[in-house]
Amino acid sequence: MKKLLLITFLSALGYSQNNPNPGYWQQHVDYKMNVDMNVKNYQYKGNQELVYTNNSPDTLKKVFYHLYPNAFQPGSEMDVRLQTIADPDKRMVKSFKRGNEDVTESRISTLKPNEIGYLKITNFKQNGTKAQTKVVGTVLEVTLNEVILPHQKATFTLDFDGQVPLQVRRSGRNSEEGVALSMTQWYPKMAEYDFEGWHADPYIGREFHGVWGNFDVKITIDKEYTVGGTGYLQNKNEIGHGYQDDGIEVKHKRKVKNLTWHFIAPNVHDFTWAADNEYIHDKVIGPNNVELHFLYKNKTEILENWKKLQPKTVELLDYFNKTVGEYPYKQYSVIQGGDGGMEYGMCTLITGNRSFGSLVGVTAHELAHSWFQFVLASNESKHEWMDEGFTSFISDLAMQQIMPEKPGEEQNPFESAYANYRYLVKTGKEQPLSTHADRYDYNMTYGIGAYSKGEIFLSQLGYVIGVENLMKTLKRYYYDYKFTHPTPNDIKRTAEKVSGANLDWYLVDWTQTTNTIDYAVKSVVNSAKTNEITLERIGRMPMPIDLLVVYEDGTQETFYIPNTLMRWEKPNPYGNLKRTVLKGWDWAYPTFTFETSKKGIKAVIIDPSGLMADVDLNNNTWEKK
Numbered sequence: 001m002k003k004l005l006l007i008t009f010l011s012a013l014g015y016s017q018n019n020p021n022p023g024y025w026q027q028h029v030d031y032k033m034n035v036d037m038n039v040k041n042y043q044y045k046g047n048q049e050l051v052y053t054n055n056s057p058d059t060l061k062k063v064f065y066h067l068y069p070n071a072f073q074p075g076s077e078m079d080v081r082l083q084t085i086a087d088p089d090k091r092m093v094k095s096f097k098r099g100n101e102d103v104t105e106s107r108i109s110t111l112k113p114n115e116i117g118y119l120k121i122t123n124f125k126q127n128g129t130k131a132q133t134k135v136v137g138t139v140l141e142v143t144l145n146e147v148i149l150p151h152q153k154a155t156f157t158l159d160f161d162g163q164v165p166l167q168v169r170r171s172g173r174n175s176e177e178g179v180a181l182s183m184t185q186w187y188p189k190m191a192e193y194d195f196e197g198w199h200a201d202p203y204i205g206r207e208f209h210g211v212w213g214n215f216d217v218k219i220t221i222d223k224e225y226t227v228g229g230t231g232y233l234q235n236k237n238e239i240g241h242g243y244q245d246d247g248i249e250v251k252h253k254r255k256v257k258n259l260t261w262h263f264i265a266p267n268v269h270d271f272t273w274a275a276d277n278e279y280i281h282d283k284v285i286g287p288n289n290v291e292l293h294f295l296y297k298n299k300t301e302i303l304e305n306w307k308k309l310q311p312k313t314v315e316l317l318d319y320f321n322k323t324v325g326e327y328p329y330k331q332y333s334v335i336q337g338g339d340g341g342m343e344y345g346m347c348t349l350i351t352g353n354r355s356f357g358s359l360v361g362v363t364a365h366e367l368a369h370s371w372f373q374f375v376l377a378s379n380e381s382k383h384e385w386m387d388e389g390f391t392s393f394i395s396d397l398a399m400q401q402i403m404p405e406k407p408g409e410e411q412n413p414f415e416s417a418y419a420n421y422r423y424l425v426k427t428g429k430e431q432p433l434s435t436h437a438d439r440y441d442y443n444m445t446y447g448i449g450a451y452s453k454g455e456i457f458l459s460q461l462g463y464v465i466g467v468e469n470l471m472k473t474l475k476r477y478y479y480d481y482k483f484t485h486p487t488p489n490d491i492k493r494t495a496e497k498v499s500g501a502n503l504d505w506y507l508v509d510w511t512q513t514t515n516t517i518d519y520a521v522k523s524v525v526n527s528a529k530t531n532e533i534t535l536e537r538i539g540r541m542p543m544p545i546d547l548l549v550v551y552e553d554g555t556q557e558t559f560y561i562p563n564t565l566m567r568w569e570k571p572n573p574y575g576n577l578k579r580t581v582l583k584g585w586d587w588a589y590p591t592f593t594f595e596t597s598k599k600g601i602k603a604v605i606i607d608p609s610g611l612m613a614d615v616d617l618n619n620n621t622w623e624k625k
Contacts, residue, residue, distance in 0.1 A: 019484040026485060028053040029190050029213030031271070036258075037221045039180065039277075041114070042164040042173045048188060050156045052148070056193060060148040063156070063193075064200035065121075065140040068185035071203040072117030072165035072172070074109050077137055081204050082106035087443045089205070091339050092169050107168050117165030117172070121188060124158045131156075138203040140188065160188055169205065170342050170349070178297060180225070181275040182337040182349055189270075192379075194485060199379065206437035206446075207380025207387070210269035212483060217271055220260045226281055228295040228333045229273030230345040231265030242281035265345060267483060269377055272344035274337040282307075286314045286332075287321055293333040296352050302336075305356045309334070312360050315402045316367050323471070324371045324394060325478035332370065334363055343369030343391075360403055361395075368395040375482045383488055384437045384446070385511065389454015392417065394474075396455070414459045418613055420452035425516055425615050433457075433511040456613050457510055463611035464506060464544060465499040466571050473498045501568035505542065515540035517612060520619035521604050522591060531601050534593040535561075539615065542587045544570060548577075548608045552600035552624075561585050561592060573609065600624075 019026075030053075035046035054060055071078040082088045083106050094105045121140055124133050132143040148154045164173040164181060171184040185208070191200040192209045199209050219227060226241040236243035239259055240250030265271055274295070280303075282294040292313055296306045313334060321327055329346050338349035341362040348366035352359070372394070373380065373387035380387050396413040405411055424430050429445050433453060440446035462470035477486070477494040492507040509515045518539030525532040535545065545561040557578050562569050564584035572579045585592045606612075606620040614620055 018480070020480050021490070024484065025055045027055055027193055027211050029211045031213060032216045033187060034218045035220070037181070037219065039222045039225060044162045044164070045160070046187070047159050048157065050190060051153055052156060052190065053153050054148045054150060057150050059150065060193070061144055063142045063144065064191040064198055065142070066185070066189040066191055066203065067119040067121070067135065067138050067140055068189070068203045069117035069119045069162055069165060069171070070138045072108055072111065072168055074111060074116070076108065077202050077204045079106050079108040082108060085443065089169070089443060111166060115166040116163065118163050119188060120161045122159045125156070127155055139200050158188060162186065167339060170338050175337060175339060177336065177351055177353055179274065179276050179337045183229070183273045183275070184338070184342065184344060184349065187271070199381065201381050201438070204438045207384050208270070209379045209381055210377070212267060212269050212377070214267060215263070215265040215271045217263045218260050219263070219273060220258050221275055222277070223256055223259045224277040225275040226279040226295060227261045227273055227275045228281070228293055228335050229263070229347050230268060230271045231263035232331060234262040234264055242283065268345035268374070270345045272347055272349070274335045274349055282310060284310045284314060286317045288326060289330065290317060290327060291331040292317070293331065295333065296336040302352050305354070305359050306352065308356055309359050309363060312402060313363055313367065316364050316398055319398045319401055320368060320371060320394065323397070324474055325482070327370060328375060328482070332367065341366045343373060345374055357403065361399060364395040364398050365391055368398065371478060376478060377485050378487070379485060381437050384450040385433045385454030385457065386488065386491070388450040389457055392451050392455040393458040412610060414455060417452040417455040417459070420448045421456055421613055422615055424448040424453070430514045432513055459611055460613055461495060461506070463607070463609060464503070464570070465495060465501050466573060469495070469499040499568070501566045503566070505565040509541040516615045517541045517543055518614055518616050519543070519545060519606050521606060521622040524601055524604055524622050526600055530598060531596040532593060533596060533604060534591055535606070536591050543612055545585065546573065546607050546609065548605040549596060549601060550603040552602045555599070557596070559594070
């Protein structure tokens with residue numbers, strides 16, 4: 001036991017945060033939970049002890065807990081949102097005919113009492129004394145019996161009764177693929193308090209934000225069920241189920257009705273698990289001796305793909321380690337469960353009845369979230385594009401590397417993101433990326449904004465400062481902000497420090513407005529003495545311009561027009577071509593004119609890389625008739 005505690009302590013030392021922002025602080029939690037799951041009625045009972053450390057400069061008079069399972073009840077905010085949004089998530093509604101009428105119905109609205117989700121809290125105490133609590137939907141409001149002063153601790157204890165909902169979204173029981181338990185967002189979870197105050201958002205359907213801390217969790221469940229999830233299993237030789245050390249006989253496994261699984265998870269901000277009585281459990285050792293666990297249903301039709309997935313996951317982990325920074329934990333579990341793909345601490349839940357390419361693709365995306373959200377823990381509710389967009393960027397690069405569509409040919413891995421974004425602009429329904437995740441008018445608007453426009457934030461940043469500087473920025477960002485809660489300004493400042501460019505204009509226009517980029521080749525005038533090229537800025541958002549000129553004799557030349565807001569010039573991305581750096585283009589001027597050599601011009605192309613998200617490509621090229 002002493003050896004185990006020492007290993008846990010030493011491993012935790014590697015998780016210390018060193019956010020470079022002056023005065024940065026973050027709260028800390030230490031959870032101890034015991035939960036007893038009844039696999040017959042899908043109800044569970046538990047108790048929780050939480051030691052809360054107030055690292056803020058503020059005196060706290062209240063605290064708030066998330067009670068996520070309460071969302072899965074008729075009349076909840078999540079239910080009402082499904083009934084009122086124009087394009088509800090198809091996984092969460094039922095569509096059918098009522099006479100001649102097409103009807104869409106929220107699946108939550110028809111849940112029976114034994115199918116709903118709930119989390120009921122009793123016996124809540126602060127430092128051994130009862131505190132006043134109030135449940136408001138998916139939030140528990142606690143009025144403290146004594147304030148928590150800056151840099152002081154408080155111990156909260158409570159009992160909870162829960163019921164796992166019939167699966168509607170992410171968490172739940174009896175998924176369409178037959179997985180018994182997807183236990184996500186299942187426990188009373190302390191809300192985050194940071195420099196902006198409390199983030200006690202109701203659970204309506206979007207993303208999450210959690211407090212960094214340590215989890216000590218014991219799960220008692222029917223002996224036939226295999227469990228996987230967040231953390232390190234402490235009693236693997238007692239539990240078995242494929243976890244035990246080689247050559248060790250599992251004792252008493254068949255002599256008891258239930259088994260208790262003991263997990264410890266150091267320095268995470270969530271704890272998730274899944275369980276099923278038909279799971280196959282495979283283990284593969286990945287880079288840096290990270291244990292990669294695979295838990296999936298024993299179904300003939302999926303076995304081959306899940307076996308083939310395992311070496312690909314090793315490749316993915318290696319790619320992310322080298323491209324962003326080393327994965328800091330010693331285990332990661334890929335688990336069949338949930339209703340699509342969703343990331344959690346040290347694990348992901350994904351649906352398993354997929355083609356091989358789809359299975360690798362969803363694993364790539366969810367594994368990438370371990371960097372962009374579960375180590376770089378941005379506030380998903382307020383800055384959803386920072387986790388979904390950045391994850392999409394790095395996972396698309398990874399897929400190009402390990403699953404090339406046409407070996408030997410370079411593809412543009414971001415092509416679909418640009419197409420999605422241009423489609424969104426044309427709909428006229430775009431909202432700024434600064435919109436809270438729950439406040440989008442359409443799921444489509446949220447999805448394309450968070451995933452595609454968020455991905456373009458990085459790919460286009462490669463156009464603005466150069467791809468080499470972009471990749472250095474990602475590594476520096478990871479190193480500086482891991483195990484903290486970075487904000488949009490942090491990725492911007494990191495790129496500025498790496499490149500030397502001023503980038504405030506980029507962050508503001510791309511994420512806080514719906515300003516678009518639209519540049520055009522307005523005119524090309526050939527004469528015996530010179531050639532005059534005039535460009536036009538039609539959209540509001542300024543950019544630096546890479547321009548390719550193709551001459552009639554077959555030669556090519558590039559011109560770089562700096563964006564004067566950057567106070568900087570980009571290194572030449574086309575080293576094999578002559579480049580001329582022109583004077584800067586100030587934003588207030590709608591046009592920019594310059595002269596080239598006396599050679600006749602055959603074509604002029606704005607941004608030959610295709611990385612600038614110009615919304616109208618039809619006016620980006622001029623060709624001599």
